[in-house]
Amino acid sequence: MSETPANPPALRCQGIAKNFGANRALDGAELAVPAGSIHALVGENGAGKSTLMNVVSGLLAPDAGRVEVFGKEERFGSPLEAVAAGIGMVHQHFMLAEAMTVAENVALGRRASPLGLRFDARRYEAEVERLSAETGLAVDPRARIEDLSVGLRQRVEILKALARGARMLLLDEPTAVLAPPEVRALFSTLERLRDAGRTITIITHKLDEVFALASSVTVLRRGKTVFAGSLEGLTPEDLARKMVGEAREVAAGELPVGGEILLDVKGLRADFSSGTGLHAAEFSLRAGEVLGVAGVEGNGQDELAGALAGTLAPSAGAQIRLLGRDLLPLGVRARSEAGIAFIPPDRHRDGLVLEFSLAENLILRDAFSPGRPCSRGPFLDRARIRASAAERLQAYGVHPPEPDLNAGALSGGNQQKVIIARELSRKPKVILACNPARGLDVGAAAAVHEKLLHAARGEGAGVLLISSDLDEVLRLSDRVAVLYKGTLREIGARGVTKDEVGRAMVGA
Amino acid sequence: MANGNAQAKSSATFHGPILVLGLVLLLAVIVKLCGADPRQAFEALLRGSAGSSVAWGQTLASMAVLCFSGLAIAVSFRAGIFNIGAEGQFVAGAIAAAALGTRVLPEGVPAALGLPLLLLAGAAAGAGWSMLAGAMKRWRGVSEVISTLMLNLVALILLRYVVSYPFLLRDPATIEGKGAPLPDGAALAGWGGTGFHAGVFLTLPAVALLWLLVFRTRAGLSLRAAGLNPTAAHACGIPVERVRMLVFALSGALAGLGGAMAMMAAGRLTKQLYPDYGYMAIAVALAAGLHPLAVLPSALLFALLETGSKAMERSANVPSEVIFLIEGLVILALLSRGIRLPGTRVAASAAADAGGEA
The missing domain is CATH 3.40.50.300 (P-loop containing nucleotide triphosphate hydrolases)
Structure with missing residues (x-):
């Protein structure tokens, strides 16, 4: 990454580590975001992108490593401290009070008057209008959130961050919930904010978005930074390979006869x-x-x-x-x-019991069938269940392959692999x-x-x-x-x- | 992610230590508010519940009742069934056992035959009473919260009815409200003049068997899966409806067994047979984190409070209703600490969302 004194990174993370029990979410992750640019943080599900962003925005304390914001080392004890340092996080799931107006949401969590007793709606409406004019993020400050479209709600989230003085925006999968025209509007908004001098980091796994928007990229894989640098000269295929590790072409194979x-x-x-x-x-x-x-x-x-x-x-x-x-x-x-094997359309609703361990999820289909290898008479054969689970998790590439981990602790992709393992291993x-x-x-x-x-x-x-x-x-x-x-x-x-x-x- | 784990574990831990501490503190404050001396009240409470062999006998007999009903609640909540009908199933068990003992069995029935038969009759009647609610849920979509609650009232009225008419179960020799005495071979005599009886020992195998069933068998896995995510369980071939019906039966049988036992220890059916213990059992089960093994200490704790409160009322002038107040507060505190009931998936899916993309 180009690091001339003229262009110091607005955000720099070094050697960040974070464990959740036995699950190593971040393992020495590095991130450097040049000031005044749009940076993309990419990686597979479970690579650690959201965890890293949560560390930067003060939601999680890292087990090791340092975070520098605008050249100053920071140790955030809470999201509020990150906000004070100029970091604005826009979550994938919006954090808005639906029954309240745009201006009220922008005011939420901030002291409205010296004693915090009086709420001056006018003041915040004016502030929203000023920010809207400045950034081109048009939204009616008196509109209730529940009446707004998803795209507009996202605007409110961005305005909220800017109103709290964010100089750096972190957006977690910002396009996941948007329709195509809304995506285009968001992109031009972000470009305008960048031109106005703000630093933007977006988390995504859609590679076309990376190339459409960002100038530099950091690739995370299994909690480690495997690539960081400019996008120049890279193709989407290059990036996909870096994300995945090795080239995994799906060969359709010969036509069945x-x-x-x-x-x-x-x-x-x-x-x-x-x-x-x-x-x-x-x-x-x-x-x-x-x-x-x-x-x-x-x-x-x-x-x-x-x-x-x-x-x-x-x-x-x-x-x-x-x-x-x-x-x-x-x-x-x-x-x-x-x-008949069944991979259901909604893995949380039909596929898994999230509170069950992976081993238990893997034998759900056998729970009512006597004579399946998971049982001795009416009793569960726990040693065999664990061994068979460990083997299947390994064979189907579930990460982490821990039979005792709760299914809810896995990323979406790995949850899906657990279902695939359960269904396909029955031949x-x-x-x-x-x-x-x-x-x-x-x-x-x-x-x-x-x-x-x-x-x-x-x-x-x-x-x-x-x-x-x-x-x-x-x-x-x-x-x-x-x-x-x-x-x-x-x-x-x-x-x-x-x-x-x-x-x-x-x-x- | 770590959150998801902690969540799942918290529902399986016994909150004994916090519970005891919270109880002591709350009790002190409330007694003080009642204008009595907390020290004196504590002394009375302990003396009344554990100060003598008579006190212990009463406490352990109450513990047995709470234990069976608590297990009934724990196993059905685990399966996602909000059966709050332990009270009615308990009464149904008591009535059936009394009917068998006083109307069917001969006067000189041997204990080896009389005791198991009466207990079985209680379990069967409790199961049947509970399955009424199960059937209403399965075929008519009636919420079991409503139906079991209503069936409690029906059972209690039925109890009053059968002990009020001599041609039913009332003892013609006594005033209204008492059933005929059981033959000796069907009653559980107290030991050495205390309320302690041999049936208390049954709580140990009951707790152990329930634990084995829930956590170590295929049926238990199906039961827990049906409670935590019925749609996924159904899609994986677990017959959720059938599992639910069996759980209704099992939980009713446990409560009914407790009812038969309590009636046999009393020697006859009475109008006031451990009133409201079926509701207290909900508190027992929740405090135990719905874990069968933890139900036993939890039941003991609530039994100590319950028997002690009577003595406290007599000698420290603190109304025994105070104990209800404290139980309620403790349960609220435990619920807000994150004991999650199966079927309420909010916490779990939120944790999964947070961890999902990390």
Whole structure:
């Protein structure tokens, strides 16, 4: 990083370490943000980005290392001290009082008058107006937060930080909640703030955003800084490689040559009070192939997955056969014993018990099945459960691979890998994968895709990939279908264009 | 992340030491506010609950009642069922055991037959009473908080009814409100003139078995999963509805067993059989962090308070209701300290969000 005296770093972290129990979140992380620039902090889920930002913003005290802000060493005991040093943090989940106005939120936590008794709304409204004019962040100071869009709420968060005298802004995944036009507005805002001399750090794992906005980048991997420097001369591929460690290309492999039909579905109807339902879906799935089902969410995906997994009962007249065996009368457990694996769309809601250890989560499917290797009679075989968990966590690249850790302590990507490990290690015949890479960064997504493809190509499972991510569907699938308003329509084999599928997704 | 861990652990720890300290302090303040001398009140409390073999006998018998009902509450809360009907299930167990003992079994029934039969009848009746609420929840979507609470009232009225009419369970030889005496082979006699009876020993295997069930068996894993995240448990093939029904039955059986035992120790059914102990059991279970092993010391603590408070009222002139006040405050304090009930996922998911991207 260029560190001439004329351009001293506004923020410098050296050798930051932070442990959460046995989990080493930061392990000597380094960060230097040049003053008056936009810097990107990137890394996979669980790399330590948010932890590092929490250290800088005073939410967490580091176990080791030093933090320098505008050339002065700081040891923040609370977020307020970080604010006083000129640091403004904009969290991914906004910290706003929804029933209060913009001006009131900007005033929150600050002393309104010498005794703190009188609240002068005018003064803060004027302050918001002044800041709005100065930065171009237009927002009505008298509007209630609950009436504002997500993009506007984010503006309020930024204004709040600026009103407290922030010279440096830290934004945690600022675009995760925004629609595309809002993203563009945010970017121009940030550029304007930078031109006005403020220093900005954004945390992201979207590489196109890094190149669109930042001039320098720090890459974290497993709590360590693996790269820091200017973006000049770097390609997104370079950066992705640095984030992940080694190049992990997902090779789709050879086309399967007409394996036997595993799953045969006819006349699958589902009608529930919510959602569009499902209209007579019909398809078959062969061994070794990936059938991708694209579609905008809420077009029958939950119904399709639930009816196949057994969590929802379809309407009469449906036929679901696995290798000729009728699955309809079987419940969830019997279906999973028959060879159906289910990677649910929402890992927190349907996939994991967050308060359970990883080992316990890995045997959830076996809990009610006598004779599974996890038990001796009615009792849990704890030594075997731990050993098998350690082995599977290792094999599926879960970090950290600690069987006794609570699932809630893992990052999203690693939680997803735990589910994949539980489902795929049972050697299923058919895998129902719903948005398997949602919210995951490049590396974790590639790992998940690799496991799914391996199960299909290497072990002859059939994969039904139900996803709202069109790129994911096109990259992995041998055949592509689209769900639109509850109707499943097959579009074509591999090689079908994004245009064709995109049109079908909106009913054209 | 560390937060997530601490959260999960806190629900499984016994808060004994804090509890004792908090109790002593609160008691001192409240007694003072009542205008009495805290020292004298403490002395009376201890003398009344642990100052003699008679006092200990009464305390341990109360502990047994609280222990069974406390286990009933702990196991159902763990499974995400807010069964607050231990009171009614206890009474149902007592009525069934009394009916069997005085109406069905012959006068000269041997103890080896009479005692287990009556206890079983109590457990079965408690389970049945509880499953009424379970069935209403499963097939009609009635919240078990409402149904178990209402069933408590029904059970109490039923109790008053059966001991009021001679052709039911009332002892024709006494005034209204007392059941007929049990045959000797069905009663639990007190030891050496105290309230202590052999049934108290049953609390030990009960606590141990419940611990084994909850933490060391597949069924226990299913039960806890169904409590913490029923949708995930369902998606993983755990029959959540069936697990819930079994937990309703188990928890009712525990409370009903306690009711039968208490009635057998009294020698007959009475209108005032440990009133409100079914509600106190909620406090016992919460203070134990819903951990079966911790239910025993927790029950002992509350039993000491309960028996001691009567003596305190007599000799230190402090109303025994003060103990209720203190119990309430202690539970509020424990709840605000972060004992989380299964089914309330706020704290857990917030911790996961905070740690999720770190």
